[in-house]
Amino acid sequence: MSSMMRVAVVGSGVTGMMSAYVLAKEGIEVVLYEKDDRLGGHANTVTVNGTQLDIGFQVFNRITYPNMMELFESLGVDMEPSDMSFSVSLADGKGCEWGTRNGFSSLFAQKKNIFSLQFWKMIREINKFNEDGKNYTEELDKNQDLDRNETLGHFVRSRGYSDLFEKAFLIPTCASIWSCPAEIMSLSAYSVLSFLNNHHALQVFNRPQWLIPKHRSQGYVSKVKKELEQKGCQIRTNSEVYSVLTNDEGCTITCKNGSEEVYDACIIAAHAPDALKMLGNQVTLDESRILGAFSYAYSDIYVHHDTNLMPKNRAAWSAWNFLGTKDDKVYITYWLNAVQNIKEKGLPFLSTLNPPYEPEHTLLKWSTSHPVPSVAASKASAELNVIQGKRRICLLEEGGTIFTFEGSRKTNTLKVSLRIHTPQFYWKIAKESDLGFADAYINGDYTFVDEKKGLVNLFMSNELFSLFLDDTMAYSCAVFKTPDEDLKSAQLRKINMLIDKARVSQEHHVLEIGCGWGSLAIEVVKRTGCKYTGITLSEQQLQYAELKVKEAGLQDQIEFLLVDYRQLPKGCKYDRIISCEMLEAVGHEYMEEYFQCCESALADNGLFVLQFISIADEKYDEFRLSQGFIKEYIFPGGCLPSLNRVTSAMATASRLRKIMALGFDDKFIRTWEYYFDYCAAGFELRVLGDIQVYICP
Template sequence: MRVAVVGAGVSGLAAAHELARSGGSRVTVYEKEDYLGGHARTVAVEDADAASTVQLDLGFMVFNRVTYPNMLEWFEGLGVEMEISDMSFSVSTELGASGSRCEWGSRNGISGLLAQKSNALSPSFWRMIREILKFKNDALRYLEDHENNPDMDRNETLGQFIRSHGYSQFFQEAYLTPICACIWSCPSQGVLGFSAFFVLSFCRNHHLLQLFGRPQWLTVKGRSHSYVHKVREELESMGCQIKTSCEIKSVSSSEGGTANARSSSRISSGYHLVTHPKQVIGIVLFASGFRVTVFDGSEETYDRIIFGVHAPDALKILGAEATHEELRILGAFQYVYSDIYLHSDKSLMPRSLSAWSSWNFLGTTSKGVCVTYWLNLLQNIESTSRPFLVTLNPPHVPDHVFLKWYTSHPVPSVAAAKASLELHHIQGNRGIWFCGAYQGYGFHEDGLKAGKAAAQDLLGKESDLLVNPKQMIPSWSEAGARLLVTRFLGQYVSVGNLVLLEEGGTMFSFGEVGKKCHVKSVLRVHDPMFYWKVATEADLGLADAYINGYFSFVDKREGLLNLFLILIANRDANKSSSSAAGKRGWWTPLLLTAGVASAKYFLRHIARRNSVSQTRQNISQHYDLSNEFFSLFLDPSMTYSCAIFKTEDQSLEAAQLQKVCLLIDKAKVERDHHVLEIGCGWGSLAIQLVKQTGCKYTGITLSVEQLKYAQRKVKEAGLEDHISFMLCDYRQIPTQRKYDRIISCEMIEGVGHEYMDDFFGCCESLLAQDGIFVLQFISIPEERYEEYRRSSDFIKEYIFPGGCLPSLARITSAMSAASRLCIEHLENIGYHYYPTLIQWRDNFMANKDAILALGFDEKFIRIWEYYFIYCAAGFKSRTLGNYQIVFSRPGNDKLGDSGIHSLSKLSGS
């Protein structure tokens, strides 16, 4: 299906993007200007003062997460960078009746409101402030009545609403009229003729009825042309044909009739970019579709047309071929045209600097609108002291003009409000769709929604447009927690960029991407309980907030990982001296408000210390979840420890076998040996060991489920004569037998700090005189060990109760205190754990439905996703290690002269 999109403003671009990415449509975009984007226009201005070029947006400048949800979704999908902006407002006007002057602004709080000193003593001014509060209540009541009673008359004008509710002339002239004139860029005297329902709906939906707690406004960091370029790149990558400087002149229907808009078949895509301008002088509609004729005589044929232009322009192109319904409905949308200047003339700003704001209404409400936008504030221009100003309809030509142009904006009249309800009568009826910002409130979000909706209707798809999210309004306690958390993050995060995007509201940004940390993470905060949890429980509160769905990430795959990497980088950047760190523990959480929770969690951890009776309960809580569950993310061998990858694309199963073989090689196992494995898991090492060497093997576990699985796999392999398992604690292993080799792979993390010496004492008593002991374990840096063992964390609380990662020094101190063992070989394979954990996470998420079918819930899913990425970040940042250590006793000549096999030998380097 060939589709022509007429107009490359936001509506046309959105329609083309939706058609192209859906596939099956060959899309051509026509734009009469030599650039795309419509009101999204960026210009480069030479700033003589700063001797530099400044990029400035002249049309589309600001948006927010509450009232622009579809725009934000589009931008995030395109990878558009955003930053905080300002949407303050000021009035500097002569009041019609008295001729007195009123000036005030919202940017600087009380000093802005009282920018004109006489405001403080003006009863009319303070009455206006009270009426602003009254206006909110009256507007909400009016909208509720009309929405609950669709038959109520919606023809009432704003002026009629104001008069019927008894608002003062001062309120009209110093507040309401200026605001509406600024929003719709229309003459002041026409404001009171607007549709009351339309204006009040807009004010409610855009949170303009409240003085405080309005949504935070944003702007495109690289200016609006950066998003337009991204859209163009995507369109071209999907094969869209783009024709700039091509103005459509007319549309005519042939005698053959019209195409059926609802029944065409789709044609595969195939496009090319036209780089030279051509003027389109006609479109002819045949039974088979539309023919576009270019002035040089060339023709293009299309099956469908989408008009992404102003309503009057669409009617002009249709000419005599416009139907009665199209003339009636589209003709109801009227526009106001404004002269616009880009300049730096300060006389077109409020007299008092305290009143200077982003939007500034000037002049009198009895004359045409004059609005000045302060671009330095709106677009965060800090490189110059020169004010860059855009003024609509100034009373005189400004000084220091950089650029002049004109623009148009739809007027929210009663007729337009009624016509917007009837648009569905003309959409697609004869193969033509109409879209534009005029179909909503006249802004970028409205244009995007109209374009996307037109394309989806053309494709016969259900609309998936987002509705405005409810603005997140925290309680007093939550607001206090938010203040505390944001202040803490502002001080704590200095490297990397952490961004919090509140549901339908504010954005906070901390730190910046740099050489020390190039990572960025953008969180979506869905519930203010996020702040309360973090403020009162610190890192465990962060985990709990994620588990409960109080926040998520824009980047669903890398967001959580990047968050941890940023926190790790800043923890290390802000680390105290080693002596101070040694004095830290549960009593010194990063947030002092989390002290009570820190004590609670540490006491809970202490209660789970690994005595013989408690250890079995701790192990069962994790490993007895079900063998089927673990099989959904582990490799087929069910190996639950760090793999070793020869290449990045090596399978997890092959990498696990490689690790197991390395442990066997390091242990120098021979056929006549009897090997003990402390922590046998699901038996993967046992089976490989016996197959590879023919030795005898004994393994112990405390997990009933692991034991059942391992025994079954051994029976299936026919190795019962060589392999035996025991369900017992390492402290309960009979000491009558000595083992030639002992292997323990990632079991000692469940021993606990207090029992490390006991563990090595048991190994000493069980190992033959010339035996070899191979230990693999996850390690924590020595500088953090004391603080870590004296506090709880996510892993101890949610994953491995009673667990404790040892430092390398703790291992060697326990070795020397409780045994005659010495270290023969040591190797850190920790960098292999990151890809291991990522593959586990990917397998886990790919099998999410199967895991839920086992009876687990969404919170469980998030706990385990958090667990995998929490650990992965530690290994990716190299702040966690994974050691393989070979122990023996002095004088052991069984080690031989060939040395210990290492990872470097295995990889052939």
Template sequence: MDLHQGLAIGPCGIEGLVSAYVLANAGVDVAVYEKEEQLGGHAKTVNFDAVDLDLGFLFLNPARYATLLEMFDSLGVDVETSDVSFSISHDKGNGYEWCSQYGFLNYFAQKKKLLNPFNWQNLREIIKFGNDVESYLGSVENNPDIDRNETLGQFTKSKGYSENFQNTYLAPICGSMWSSSKEDVMNFSAFSVLSFYRTRHLYQQFGQPQWLTIKGHSYFIKKVRDVLETKGCQFKLGSEVQSVLPADNGTTVICGDGSEVTYSRCILAVDAPAALRILGKQATFEETRVLGAFQYASSDIYLHRDGSLMPQNKSAWGALNFLNSRENKTCITYWLNALQKIEKTSEPFFLTVNPDHTPKNTLLKWSTNHAIPSVAASKASVELGQIQGKRGIWFCGYGFHEDELQAGMDAAHGFLEKKSSYISVGCVIFIEKGGRIFTFKGNMEKCPLKTVLKVHKPQFYWRIMKEADIGLADAYIHGDFSLVNENEGLLNLFRILVANKENSAASNKRRTWWSPALLTASISSAKYFVKHLMRKNTITQARRNIAHHYDLSNELFSLFTGKMMQYSSGVFRTGEEHLDVAQRRKISSLIEKTRIEKWHEVLDIGCGWGSLAIETVKKTGCKYTGITLSEQQLKYAQEKVKEAGLEDNIKILLCDYRQLPKEHQFDRICYERCCYRKERGWLGERKNFY
């Protein structure tokens, strides 16, 4: 039997891979076990008709999964907005069909149903349902003593919802998501189901929020593996974990081939029944009680091109389509073209879970298990922390695929035991709805200030993630959070942030990119508040920032930049001189100072609308490469280069300076107006620029 001082993760689906990534970046020696010959579990990408289809992460709620977005960002994996409208079709359209995509208009996609009183009653109840859900969840989350054993049936009865509403709204959605009958659905945990509705905005009829999907699909698995390999991670592919046995010196992992290796600790990244099966008789009473409460149902999933498993009325098509038959048999069809922004294809691509018949034009079929939101499971999810790490074993993998990703991070952070914050001075406390309290405390002697924030809405984290300090202001204006001390709370928050910024400056060289000054490695979105407030200008974030500013419109900038379309100041000799004259003088001065010759290759970082490139090549005949992150600037500059007939000499690229091939050499590098656009140290990643 081999001895290993590191940590084992297995079997390694996507949640295990995420755990490995977090741990390896923290310097932990990791071994990954996977029974298949490839990594990733559910996160697979297939190609049909030259179209990549992601079958793992269909969409993500940015407010809920901010930590995952951080991971994607660090890997250079782009995300893009996704249509997550939903529709319900009852009895193949003979009952009724409606879609949330265009609000009120598509609620009555069947115009003949406009005068049907049942539809109007249903709409009123959906609106009431949203209000009741918010009120119920707020009450339960803010009062830990309230019993969470209420079922969905008890909730609907206490609120007086009609049978029509239950049969045409609740049953199709819940039955489709959890492959269950109406009777089973009504016995689900009200808290779990209603939390699911709120997280996915399934009662929001009008003004659907933005969701995100991974751009480039699940190829990010390869990027994760590349990072892990550079960190020395061991991959044991084709190795099925049969059992994990607690030992005096750690945990012993036994595989199907009879091999045994003992590790200091282990993460079981599998569903609850599989975890109990692997532990076998070694499972403790508490592990059996908590994990045994999670029950699962099996579902058959088909990738196909059969439009009959969509609403009959095309105007009622949504990204998520809940179908309900007259016999109350349910299924859900995902319209991949809408979810993943796939350009028009000869036939649409669909993903259907548990259809009542095999779809025509089926491309792929597989099965999966998913947890049932029972009252017992709801209670067990709260108690899961009681068994985590008790014998050097952590557990994760008990929800939807995106939940599994988060669970993988949580397990890794639990292993790292990072319960203290990285705040260097002062104290910031978050109180979330539901009563969860998160404390960030640093050196109180250097900064004795303390402030307490009450987070009222999850949008708070999303605003911070999107717009950093401006997002903080927006969140405050919109009432997403408040300060316990109304007089000095906000002022103290700013003082603490400034003090930490200054305190971390001296130690910045000692920090790695993944340990910012005010960040904990715990599981709550609150832990990532200040990181996003002080976020680094990553490649993905830089693209978003530039697009947010420069892609407003070229017409707008032309109003104040003159004919030369130069954003920086010109060189004026008199106060009355025309802007265009001053801009031409500036460009001539730049060309002269850089001493560009005909045989030179020039790189222009942030080339704007291309004026400097065109004037330089006209005067010198050199080869010129301009890069920008603005699509509007790119389009304008390329058109101007073409008009000038200089395509052979000038290339304008949509590219970040950090993505330029390192072997490409230039004779001159221009970066106009860098003094006010980049913070000190921005060239840290490209020391070959000199």
């Protein structure tokens, strides 16, 4: 984009502000319109009796919201832990009542539930629902042709969940998020389960640590505003946009105050009904059909001190509280003291959505709305590309991403899944926290489960890479003798170093994991006359490499396979394995599995030579949990390993049968596995470098 390009952003909720921020950073002239007298949208901080409260407060965590974390850290926004405990109180406290804030004392706030088979069944069903939800969304994500029109009600009832699970867990959980209890069971199962999975809301305990801005949401809004002003962004508050009209010349923004201005493009960061009003008579049939499919739940929010709108049993009190009356009215009360770390000096600060009556000691009232993940909205979301970016207009949802439900399509977030083998796992965690977690692993109470395929993408055209690579087409670090040496000579030196370290001879069968465009294959066979097999996931690389091998007349000795390292031919052993800068694309979660596959494929007395770009050990955890340009745009899912991470993964994947032959049992091995992982973060080793590892049994 030209630096002279002018873009209007309509709406200053979190999405509008971030859009303006990103554009302004790129040198684009931005004008930000906001109908209210403040920026922030739902990020609304008020002062009550000298105490700052977020009434449209937001919470976030490092796993689900990596982009927000990166932004906050770059702006210097101070953060602190938040309490995201949850409770349910039905029939004015005379029905089922339970919570999560204080472990078992909250879970069994009603002591009779300890002996209730129905209640214990509900707890088991929560765990089952967690697993069913993950499997369901994973299957739909894998196959875009599958039907996504199933409702949540059909999903639950077709799988035999109990009425108590539905009334005392599922509806309260969903209603606390979307504020539309009457519609919950008719919502899109896929949209709801995707959101709940990504936000870890399908589990009662052991959720990720949630955070809030230490100085409330207006603290970060002020920082973003300052950054925008410093980058030349014009901020126009009290400027409600009446219409957004486009033609070949540009995009005309007209405000209710009569002002009118023309821009090159416009971003509308507002609710769908508001966007449709702005588009007016120019709205297309597709825009009307797709945007018209989104519905919203409208809520009145009261900030007050009325404890009658909390669970009857104080032991059940939690940060989020779903309450139902005898006549089936429902409402949600947030205990702001718990959520926002406010010390109680008197009556608690409470915020209730749609209470059955006006609370006593009401401090203020506010109205808001949220998108509802209906089946129609889910269908419309899948069609947004039809209207997105057309007519110089980009349509975003206030407070979310492009009409996805605040995280339901986030990618590259770090997740760990456990398969629980015995209920003892939960008891150990409840009693002993991290030591219980270690003990549970050592005793095999749980195992780690892959959630992703972990396959690597390097599918861009060969022509693109040829623009910046030399004739060898080697896309990895070269070894230069002098600063002015040509790249091809340096790459051939690197290739020959790998061959030398592998000690390849004519009788050997060499496997290269991540063969690229075949430069090492041709060189090693020419030098030694060995047999060679290379694997890749890129069809473009495969076609190029096979052509080069044919040109060299080496096709009888060289074979390329379009497979993942986990799909190597069963029973085939290789005398030498070479892998050059493929490890970075494996990812943190799959490191042990990678080395296990290598160990299985390596012949007795074989050698394994590995080259990888590394990061300093002391920076590894911070790096792998962060988002950055390379991880976001170049190698999604990749992770630069540290030397210590690699050696610990090698240790885990090394000759297990030799250890077992010494008489050590599985518990002993798991103890040492846990010990290695526990100690890895404390080792102080080297800085960023490019490492070749020579491995032999």
